[in-house]
Amino acid sequence: MDGTADFFRWLAEAHRIDVSIAYDPLDRKRFLIGLWTTIWLSGVCIGSSILVGLIGAWLHGARSAAARGAVQVFVQFFRNTPPLVQLAFFYFAVSAALPPVTDRFGASVPLIDNVGWAIVSFSLFAGAFNVEIFRSGIEAVPRATVEAAESLGYTRLAAYRHVVLPLAFRVCLPALGNNLVNLVKTTTLAYAIGVPELLYAASQVWSEVFNVREMMVVLLLTYVALVAVLVHGLRRWERAMRIPGYSA
Amino acid sequence: MNPGHVLGAPIVVLNRVEKRFGDNPVLRDVSFSVARGECVCVIGPSGSGKSTLLRAINALVPISAGSIAVDGIEVNDPKLDKLALRRRVGIVFQQYNLFPHKTALDNVMMAPIHVLKENPAEVEARARALIAKVRLTGKEAAYPGELSGGQQQRVAIARALAMNPKVMLFDEVTAALDPETKKEVLVTVRELAAEGMTCLLVTHEMGFAREVADHVYFTEDGVIVEHGPPAEFFGSPKQARTRAFLDQVL
Amino acid sequence: MSALAVLLPRQPAAVGSEWGAARMPSALRSRKTIAALAILGAVWTAAAWAAAPVDRPSVLALAVKWAPLIFGGFLFNLLVSVAAMALGTAAGVLLGLAQISLLRPVQAASWAVTQFFRNAPWLVLLFFAMFLLPFEWRIGGVTVPFPAWLKAMLGLALPVLANVSEIVRGGVLSIPLGQWESAESLAFSRRQILWRIILPQAVKRMIPPWMNLYAILTMATTLISVVGIQDAMTLTRGALVAEARTDLYLPLYFMLLLMFFAYCYPIARYTQVLERRFAVRG
Numbered sequence: 001m002d003g004t005a006d007f008f009r010w011l012a013e014a015h016r017i018d019v020s021i022a023y024d025p026l027d028r029k030r031f032l033i034g035l036w037t038t039i040w041l042s043g044v045c046i047g048s049s050i051l052v053g054l055i056g057a058w059l060h061g062a063r064s065a066a067a068r069g070a071v072q073v074f075v076q077f078f079r080n081t082p083p084l085v086q087l088a089f090f091y092f093a094v095s096a097a098l099p100p101v102t103d104r105f106g107a108s109v110p111l112i113d114n115v116g117w118a119i120v121s122f123s124l125f126a127g128a129f130n131v132e133i134f135r136s137g138i139e140a141v142p143r144a145t146v147e148a149a150e151s152l153g154y155t156r157l158a159a160y161r162h163v164v165l166p167l168a169f170r171v172c173l174p175a176l177g178n179n180l181v182n183l184v185k186t187t188t189l190a191y192a193i194g195v196p197e198l199l200y201a202a203s204q205v206w207s208e209v210f211n212v213r214e215m216m217v218v219l220l221l222t223y224v225a226l227v228a229v230l231v232h233g234l235r236r237w238e239r240a241m242r243i244p245g246y247s248a
Numbered sequence: 249m250n251p252g253h254v255l256g257a258p259i260v261v262l263n264r265v266e267k268r269f270g271d272n273p274v275l276r277d278v279s280f281s282v283a284r285g286e287c288v289c290v291i292g293p294s295g296s297g298k299s300t301l302l303r304a305i306n307a308l309v310p311i312s313a314g315s316i317a318v319d320g321i322e323v324n325d326p327k328l329d330k331l332a333l334r335r336r337v338g339i340v341f342q343q344y345n346l347f348p349h350k351t352a353l354d355n356v357m358m359a360p361i362h363v364l365k366e367n368p369a370e371v372e373a374r375a376r377a378l379i380a381k382v383r384l385t386g387k388e389a390a391y392p393g394e395l396s397g398g399q400q401q402r403v404a405i406a407r408a409l410a411m412n413p414k415v416m417l418f419d420e421v422t423a424a425l426d427p428e429t430k431k432e433v434l435v436t437v438r439e440l441a442a443e444g445m446t447c448l449l450v451t452h453e454m455g456f457a458r459e460v461a462d463h464v465y466f467t468e469d470g471v472i473v474e475h476g477p478p479a480e481f482f483g484s485p486k487q488a489r490t491r492a493f494l495d496q497v498l
Numbered sequence: 499m500s501a502l503a504v505l506l507p508r509q510p511a512a513v514g515s516e517w518g519a520a521r522m523p524s525a526l527r528s529r530k531t532i533a534a535l536a537i538l539g540a541v542w543t544a545a546a547w548a549a550a551p552v553d554r555p556s557v558l559a560l561a562v563k564w565a566p567l568i569f570g571g572f573l574f575n576l577l578v579s580v581a582a583m584a585l586g587t588a589a590g591v592l593l594g595l596a597q598i599s600l601l602r603p604v605q606a607a608s609w610a611v612t613q614f615f616r617n618a619p620w621l622v623l624l625f626f627a628m629f630l631l632p633f634e635w636r637i638g639g640v641t642v643p644f645p646a647w648l649k650a651m652l653g654l655a656l657p658v659l660a661n662v663s664e665i666v667r668g669g670v671l672s673i674p675l676g677q678w679e680s681a682e683s684l685a686f687s688r689r690q691i692l693w694r695i696i697l698p699q700a701v702k703r704m705i706p707p708w709m710n711l712y713a714i715l716t717m718a719t720t721l722i723s724v725v726g727i728q729d730a731m732t733l734t735r736g737a738l739v740a741e742a743r744t745d746l747y748l749p750l751y752f753m754l755l756l757m758f759f760a761y762c763y764p765i766a767r768y769t770q771v772l773e774r775r776f777a778v779r780g
Contacts, residue, residue, distance in 0.1 A: 073534045080762040081755045082717035084724070085731060089755060092738070093747035148345035151306055152359035152411060153334040162362055166349050185619035192724050199622060212629045220618050220626065227617040245393020246348040 018211040019218065027205050034201025035222065041118065041197060042184045042226075048123040049183060050176075053130025060135055071131060078128035084189050086125055091117040091193045118190040126183040133179060137172035138164060170241055177234035181227055188223075198222060256284030259446055260305060260415055265314035267300055267470075274300050275311070276470040282415070282448055287441040289457035289478075290450045292467040293493065298450040299342075301467075302417045305448070306339050319414055331363065338408030339417040342424055344400040346392040352379065352403045353388040356410045364411070371410070378406040382436050398429025402436055409440075416440065418449040454498055458482050466490050539756060554743075561749050564737040568750070571730035572757045578647070578729070579716040582654035586715075587708070589655065590662025597667045600688070608663070615660030620718050627653030628725045650722045658715055665707045669700035706773040713762045713769070720758075730754055 008022035021031040060071045078086065091114060100108045112120070141164050149159035191199040199219065206215040258281040267275040274297040282288050290298050303309045305316055307323050307330055316323040319336050346355050356375040360366045379388055382402035392400050401421055408416060418437060422430045434453065438460050441447050451457060457464055458478045465475040466487075474487045485491050555563075596608035615623065631649045635642045673696050681691040723731035734754050738747060 069534060073538075076763060076766075077535065077755075077759060080713070080717075080766055081758045082720040084717075084720045085751065085755050085758065088731070088735075089748075089751040093751045096744045096747045142345075144341065144343055144345045145347065147308055148341060148347070150330075151308060151334060151337075151339045152407070153331045153363040154359065155331075158362055162358065163347055167347075170349070181617075185617075188619040188621040189721075191621065199619075199625070203625075216622075216626050216630060219622055220614075223619055223622060224614060224617045231617075243349050243393065244391045245395075246391060 017214060018209060019214050020205060020209045020211055021215075021218065024209075027209065030201045030204055031198075031218075034196060034198040037196055037201075038184075038187055038198040038226070041115070041122075041187050041190065041195070044119055045122040045126065045183055045187065046180050048119065049126035049130055049180075052123055052127025053134050056127065056131030057134035057138065060131065061138070074124075075128045075131050078125050079132075083121070083125045083186055084192060087118065087121045087189055087193060090121045114190070114193045114195050118187070118193065118195050122183060122186055122189075125186065126179060129179045129182075130176065133172050133175045134168070136175075137168035140171045141167045170243070173234070173238050173241065177231070177238070180234070181230055184226060184230060185223070258282065259284045259319050260448065261315075261317045262301075262305075263315045263317075265301075265304065265316060266312045267297065267304060267309070268312045274470050275304070278314070278467075278470070278472055280465060280472065280475070282446060284414075284446055285444045286462045287447040287460055288449070288463050288465065289461040290448070290465045290467060291452070291454070291457060291493075292473075296467045297470040298467055299419050302339065302419050302448065302450055305415075305417060306337050307333055308339075335364070335411055336414045337417060338411055338413035338415070339419065340401070340404050340408055340421050342420040344392070344397070344404045344424075346400055346404055346407070348392050351389050351391055352384065352395065355392070355403055356406045359407070360410050375406070375410055378409050379403070381409075381439075382406045383432070396429055397425045398432045401425065401429075401433045405433075405436055405440075415446045415448065418447065418451070420450055420452065422451070422453060452497070454482070454494075466493065468493070535756075535759070539752065557743075557745055557749050560741055560743065560746055561753060564734075564741075564750065565753065568730055568733050568737065568754060569757065571728065571733040572754075575719040575722075575729050576716065576761070578651055578654065578719045578722065579712070582651045582658055582719070583712050583715055585651065586655040586658025587662050590659035591666055593659060593663035594666025594670075595692075597663060598670050612660045612663040612667075615656050616664060618657070620654070620657050621721050621724065623656045624650065624653035624721050624725055627656065646725075647722075647727055650725065650727050653725075654715060654718060654721070657718075658711065661711050662708065665704050665711070666700075668707075669704035670696055672703055673699050702776055706769045706776065709765055709769045709772070713765045716762055716765075717758060730757065 005023040008019050012018040012020070012023075020027045022028070056071050056075065059067045062068065095110050095112060095117060098111045101111050103109045145163060145167070146159055149163045150156075154162065187197060188199045190197050191203070194200065202215045202219045206212045209215075260282040262281065263279050265275055265278040266273070278297075278301065280288075290301065292298055300309060304311045305318065305323065307328060311324055314324070318333060321333050321336070322328070323333060346352075347358065350358060353372070353375055356378055357368070357371050360371045360374070361368055376388065379385060382405055384399060384402055384406070387395065387399060387403075390399075392403070395403065405416075405421075421437070422433050425433065430453075434456050437447065437449070438456075441460050449457075449461075461478050463475065464478050464481045466473045466481070466485075466489075468489055474485060474490045475481070481490075482494065485494060593608050593612060596604050597612060599605050599608070627649050628646065631652065632644060634644050670692075677695060677699070678691060681695045686695070720729060720731045723729050723735075731754070734750055738750060
């Protein structure tokens with residue numbers, strides 16, 4: 001570790017290539033906290049956006065025309081407006097409309113903080129895409145397969161659980177993976193409301209050390225690596241889920 | 249004729265069944281019954297409502313008027329216990345409709361475990377026996393996508409049998425198969441009939457109907473035109489429409 | 499932001515699947531969506547208006563007052579989107595054709611560039627362009643200034659070009675191999691095959707994802723407010739700061755959302771229509 005740090009210190013002094021996070025403990029800590037925040041934020045948003053998608057797809061299958069209409073409005077609105085404006089809408093506008101609460105030091109703070117709003121906003125945004133993905137996956141399961149399950153005595157719910165969802169999930173997986181990759185990239189928008197994620201941490205470093213060029217390269221490589229890891233994981237998952245002789 | 253066993257009391261009874269899709273009548277005043285242990289074949293041109301008939305018996309489509317009773321269960325009853333009905337009636341489809349994400353063995357085991365809540369170990373033993381019965385030993389771990397059409401159709405038969413049904417419905421089960429694999433499936437069905445399973449087949453296999461059926465029905469445009477024992481039906485059809493149809497297919 | 503789903507959830511052709519509820523005809527559905535949104539907006543505005551104190555200007559009056567300015571900013575966003583799209587498409591087509599080049603190194607390099615810019619977040623690429631491009635360029639003896647808005651356009655064009663490159667590659671690969679073979683057997687050259695036979699067929703399939711990309715880009719133009727360029731987003735913030743009225747926050751941001759929705763939703767609908775039409779004709 002020391003050897004690596006020395007190398008980067010030398011690189012900075014001799015060649016003016018200043019990757020400060022490689023040798024400066026404070027910068028490195030900031031960067032790692034940013035990286036962790038991005039990973040953590042992505043993970044939480046992935047989970048809750050899938051939940052939003054499942055609930056939406058389920059409501060869309062409901063008998064009530066009002067429920068279907070509401071899901072449709074939600075999906076189209078969140079898909080066709082800028083996520084950055086959505087984030088601002090929640091963080092500035094909705095937050096201002098909610099009553100503030102008193103924290104344990106007696107100060108008045110907003111009910112939901114910037115990290116909270118980032119999670120809400122990104123989950124709804126990605127969730128709107130997930131609704132459509134899950135819905136088309138369920139619609140891709142042939143009616144005849146469902147009929148076969150019913151003829152064997154399965155109830156609607158049991159047929160869903162044992163036949164429709166396992167098949168629909170496989171059909172969805174590529175589109176879902178794609179959307180989740182986009183979600184990870186979308187988390188950079190949290191920078192705009194001061195969430196200390198990767199982009200924010202990097203900007204803190206470069207505004208003090210003036211190594212924009214180096215940090216920009218580090219930043220790009222880190223994101224590409226994060227996305228590559230996620231894509232790789234999804235690919236392996238897809239392969240593990242593949243059914244011999246069946247093409248979804 | 250199938251003289252190997254004695255026919256019992258009626259188990260499937262249709263009385264003046266009507267079915268319309270919108271204004272379009274598919275079944276008109278259809279009445280007949282199938283006795284316990286009997287093998288009945290329904291033949292007729294495509295689009296004459298034969299598949300709808302089988303689906304109605306299994307409550308997959310509701311009927312517009314009339315009544316259907318299976319083993320004393322009134323199918324057209326709004327308070328119908330679908331599970332009770334479907335335990336008694338097995339159906340095999342033209343397109344097999346196996347569950348593509350499960351192996352052949354799992355396809356056979358799924359419903360008894362999930363629906364009847366039976367002990368998995370016992371179900372597995374029974375499922376393996378059924379797979380052997382349809383001559384697919386060695387294919388237990390294969391997925392439907394890895395099997396030929398005829399093999400898939402035999403898995404579908406085993407899957408329906410795993411529920412221990414009292415009646416088996418076959419909906420043009422060989423229509424999607426090539427002549428080679430057709431034979432494998434027909435052999436399996438013939439064995440079932442010989443064992444005394446009550447079978448109701450919608451089929452285009454005239455040779456099979458003549459050889460295996462106890463009784464043959466000919467339907468056209470949603471009505472039963474003529475019926476009788478196969479020797480009589482094929483030997484000396486009374487109706488002009490029956491003769492025209494038989495001339496075309498034989 | 500989201501290179502959002504250039505490979506958006508393509509709705510698998512619903513083959514014989516009426517599983518779930520019967521679906522309304524799409525035209526009807528879209529009209530209902532718009533109607534529902536309009537009603538929502540109207541109710542909201544009315545509620546805000548009714549709640550406004552008497553001695554101060556109503557929220558509605560303030561929204562009307564600021565709307566022209568914000569709409570002007572929105573038009574600037576559209577201008578940026580058109581410019582970045584033109585730039586990105588021109589470069590992306592070249593990169594995409596390089597991806598199907600027979601020369602291994604060209605193919606590998608263009609693939610790597612495409613993947614890199616496709617997988618990097620749009621906002622990071624925008625920062626990249628803003629900070630690392632010089633503020634002026636010397637061409638010969640002339641100094642050409644490089645204003646921030648131009649850099650921002652270039653920054654947005656980067657992810658566009660990568661996605662266009664992928665669309666072009668995908669479109670060409672989607673044409674069956676038989677087309678290449680039959681053309682080759684008629685002694686066409688590779689270039690002739692590409693330009694006269696493959697691309698004319700492939701372009702049809704590229705148009706829906708390309709339009710989809712354009713809608714995503716339009717929404718992404720708001721990112722330029724983060725790097726300090728005045729757009730609709732910045733102007734909305736400015737208006738809110740100037741009025742210092744918390745009850746104005748919701749209506750003004752909602753108005754901004756509606757502007758984008760009114761522009762992007764029709765594009766999305768039309769994209770779907772085209773997708774369906776091309777899907778049927780193969």
